[in-house]
Amino acid sequence: MDFKLTDGQQRLREEVRGFCLEHRTPEVYEETFWNHGWGPASREFFKKAGARGWLTPTWPKQYGGLESTHVDQLIIADEMSYHGLRAGMVGAGMAGPTILRFGNEEQKQEYLPRIARGEIEFALGYTEPQAGSDLAALDIRAVEDGDEYVINGMKTFNTHCHFSDYHWLGARTDPEAPKHRGVSLFIVDLKSPGITIRPLWTLAGWRTNEVYYDNVRVPKNNLVGARGRGFQQIAVALDFERMYPIGPLTRLLDELIAYAKQATSRGKALVGDPIVRHQLAEVAADLEVCRLFVFRLAWMLDQGQALGHESAMAKVFQTEVEHKLTHTAMKIMGPFGQLARGSKWAPLHGEVEYHHRWQVVETIYGGTSEIMRNIIAQRGLGLPKGA
Ligand SMILES: Cc1cc2nc3c(=O)[nH]c(=O)nc-3n(C[C@H](O)[C@H](O)[C@H](O)COP(=O)(O)OP(=O)(O)OC[C@H]3O[C@@H](n4cnc5c(N)ncnc54)[C@H](O)[C@@H]3O)c2cc1C
Numbered sequence: 001m002d003f004k005l006t007d008g009q010q011r012l013r014e015e016v017r018g019f020c021l022e023h024r025t026p027e028v029y030e031e032t033f034w035n036h037g038w039g040p041a042s043r044e045f046f047k048k049a050g051a052r053g054w055l056t057p058t059w060p061k062q063y064g065g066l067e068s069t070h071v072d073q074l075i076i077a078d079e080m081s082y083h084g085l086r087a088g089m090v091g092a093g094m095a096g097p098t099i100l101r102f103g104n105e106e107q108k109q110e111y112l113p114r115i116a117r118g119e120i121e122f123a124l125g126y127t128e129p130q131a132g133s134d135l136a137a138l139d140i141r142a143v144e145d146g147d148e149y150v151i152n153g154m155k156t157f158n159t160h161c162h163f164s165d166y167h168w169l170g171a172r173t174d175p176e177a178p179k180h181r182g183v184s185l186f187i188v189d190l191k192s193p194g195i196t197i198r199p200l201w202t203l204a205g206w207r208t209n210e211v212y213y214d215n216v217r218v219p220k221n222n223l224v225g226a227r228g229r230g231f232q233q234i235a236v237a238l239d240f241e242r243m244y245p246i247g248p249l250t251r252l253l254d255e256l257i258a259y260a261k262q263a264t265s266r267g268k269a270l271v272g273d274p275i276v277r278h279q280l281a282e283v284a285a286d287l288e289v290c291r292l293f294v295f296r297l298a299w300m301l302d303q304g305q306a307l308g309h310e311s312a313m314a315k316v317f318q319t320e321v322e323h324k325l326t327h328t329a330m331k332i333m334g335p336f337g338q339l340a341r342g343s344k345w346a347p348l349h350g351e352v353e354y355h356h357r358w359q360v361v362e363t364i365y366g367g368t369s370e371i372m373r374n375i376i377a378q379r380g381l382g383l384p385k386g387a
Helices: 007-023 026-034 040-051 070-082 090-102 105-116 230-241 247-262 274-302 309-338 347-362 369-380
Strands: 122-125 141-145 148-155 166-172 183-189 195-201 207-219
Touching (some): 070 274, 090 105, 090 122, 090 230, 141 166, 247 274, 274 309, 309 347
Antiparallel strands (some): 141 148, 148 207, 195 207
């Protein structure tokens, strides 16, 4: 067991860091960090990263990858997210790996190289008002009509739809089948006639969406994998979604430590206060556990193992540590921590206040903390399904 990065991995981290420092302009930061999305500047940034193979390092070279390891992939994502570049990546992180595993050759040729080059992005289209935690209850209908499917219904909380190119859509193709077997996965061009996208604003202040389908026609070849097996394919993709890099947390802790070193309270340095020191030490220890969790997930993938309850453990622990970290930051900064971006007195340009609101939604999307604990109880501990 070796927990240390190799020299090559350390060099990769430094290379990515240098790249981010050079190419992450204020415009890119605005789009990806503050707006949690992609815009013209970040599209250019991700194309440059894609040209190095850094968006999809584990993929086969024929589809634009580097045939590298998942640990390398995590190092790249971790370093980028440290610099506020954590938006999107549904194509590279979730849709792409699912196409690679379940898609046909035509789909692989059509989408994978463009994802790898950073030219296109996908938005996740799973949740509906009655189907969130219970995803198999989704009801949007896809009905076969000649060479096409005709899709009608609505989705909610579909983040990224307003700037993405494709919808990664779960739709019901077989209403008579048991609910876990009647769902199929589709790739839908978000510019298709009949799609309406409306904004929903999150507590964090960035946008997610409601998406309405009104007789949207989708070619049959856009169905990914076997018809009726979409739910199982979504479950595989969700395990990938739950492997979050810890860069944003590491950076917040680094900034908090730097703040505590220079700030004073009643004429005394904050870092001299035993309570502040213990609070910082406690979240630093928690963060180290997060790091081990997420690197273990990457290592498991490199060993060819499937991610099961381990990704649920990592997700619930990390998002709850994020809550603790932002809460700690708020306590250390006192009332100043509540000041938002734009106030001249806001410490760290208001990032703590923003992060404090953001972390709440992280315990919900990708599966809530309660659902993560259910997965750990059932799949990890072998307990029977709860009432
Ligand atoms: C900001 C944001 C962005 C999102 N982005 C996307 C996206 O891009 N694409 C997408 O498809 N979805 C997205 N989602 C949806 C997200 O995945 C769902 O909100 C989440 O799965 C919870 O579903 P729900 O909101 O319907 O809540 P519900 O499932 O109705 O849950 C309500 C509460 O009941 C609890 N609960 C439910 N079932 C159980 C159970 N069996 N045992 C114990 N407790 C339970 C939940 O933990 C929760 O506290 C996003 C959500 C948010 C908030």
